[in-house]
Amino acid sequence: MKEKVKKEKKPKTQIQLNLKVNIGIIVVIVVAIFITIPLLKGKGVSKREALQIITESNLHKIIEVSQLSTYECVYNDVCTVMDKEDSSKIAYYCKYEGRVKAGIDFSKVNIAVDEQKDGSSLITITLPQVTLGEPEVDIASLKYMFMEDSADNNTVSGEAYNACIQDIKEKSQSEELIYETAQENAVNIVKGLVDPFIKSVETSEKQYEVKIVTTGEYTE
Numbered sequence: 001m002k003e004k005v006k007k008e009k010k011p012k013t014q015i016q017l018n019l020k021v022n023i024g025i026i027v028v029i030v031v032a033i034f035i036t037i038p039l040l041k042g043k044g045v046s047k048r049e050a051l052q053i054i055t056e057s058n059l060h061k062i063i064e065v066s067q068l069s070t071y072e073c074v075y076n077d078v079c080t081v082m083d084k085e086d087s088s089k090i091a092y093y094c095k096y097e098g099r100v101k102a103g104i105d106f107s108k109v110n111i112a113v114d115e116q117k118d119g120s121s122l123i124t125i126t127l128p129q130v131t132l133g134e135p136e137v138d139i140a141s142l143k144y145m146f147m148e149d150s151a152d153n154n155t156v157s158g159e160a161y162n163a164c165i166q167d168i169k170e171k172s173q174s175e176e177l178i179y180e181t182a183q184e185n186a187v188n189i190v191k192g193l194v195d196p197f198i199k200s201v202e203t204s205e206k207q208y209e210v211k212i213v214t215t216g217e218y219t220e
Contacts, residue, residue, distance in 0.1 A: 054121065054201065054208065056111045063193050069103040069133065070189060071182035073175070079167040081160060083148060091151040096164040097141035100172045101133040102182035109190075120207040123198070125190055127214050130182045135168035137161055187212050 075098045083089040108128040113121055139161050146152050172178055190212055198208045 054113060054123070054198065056113055059111050059113075059123065059125075059194065059197075060109070062197055063106055063109060063190055069101040070130075070185035071102045071178060072099055073102070073172060073178050074099045075168055075171070077167065077171070079160070079164045081151070081163045083151075090147045092144050092146040092148065092156075092160075094160040094164060095141075095143040095145075096137055096160075096167075098135055098137040098164060098168050100135045100168055100178075102130055102172075102178050103133070104128050104130055104182075104186050116209075119205075120209060123194070123208055123210045125194070125210065125212045127183070127186055127190065127212065129215050130179045130186070132169075132172055132178070135165050135172065137164045137168070183214050187214065 075096070077096060077098075079094045079096060081091050081094060083091045105128055110126040112124045112126075114124070116122055139157065142157060142160055142164070144152070144156065144160065191210070194210060198210065202208055
């Protein structure tokens with residue numbers, strides 16, 4: 001009677017073990033990909049849906065600039081300085097170069113989003129008053145023409161500088177063109193910031209209309 005010879009199982013080599021481990025890893029990765037793809041699609045949809053919702057707060061974030069200079073008026077002018085003791089006499093003339101900036105405080109912009117009967121939304125953006133900044137004078141640009149010899153002293157540069165600052169203030173406050181230009185530029189800047197955002201989220205089902213309102217008043 002023949003004895004059955006048991007075949008001994010050869011021990012698995014390191015290559016075989018590594019192959020099984022690698023196959024297991026690949027299976028796990030493939031499963032993870034199939035699970036992740038629908039989730040990513042879902043995230044993309046929810047992100048798109050979130051963008052469709054335009055609110056006052058996210059519009060404020062787009063135009064959040066605090067103080068914005070929308071126009072700069074440059075002066076190359078002459079200031080008249082009167083005698084301190086006799087205001088009817090001219091002490092000297094001072095030629096100067098300076099500038100003043102005009103703009104709005106964007107933190108005071110008011111935004112309202114209202115639903116219309118036709119299903120569209122009206123976005124009303126109300127801009128605050130245009131204000132003037134503090135004038136700037138280039139002290140190195142000062143040139144004098146003295147009418148009184150006594151006015152040519154060590155304190156003349158400081159005195160002339162202050163007089164030129166005051167001269168710009170008085171002239172700029174009376175020039176409506178500065179305010180009008182600054183306001184017009186502010187409107188264009190707001191449009192440039194808001195319009196691309198609205199167009200990116202607008203759909204055939206949801207339309208938006210933007211209305212920018214200015215106060216028409218100015219402050220110094």
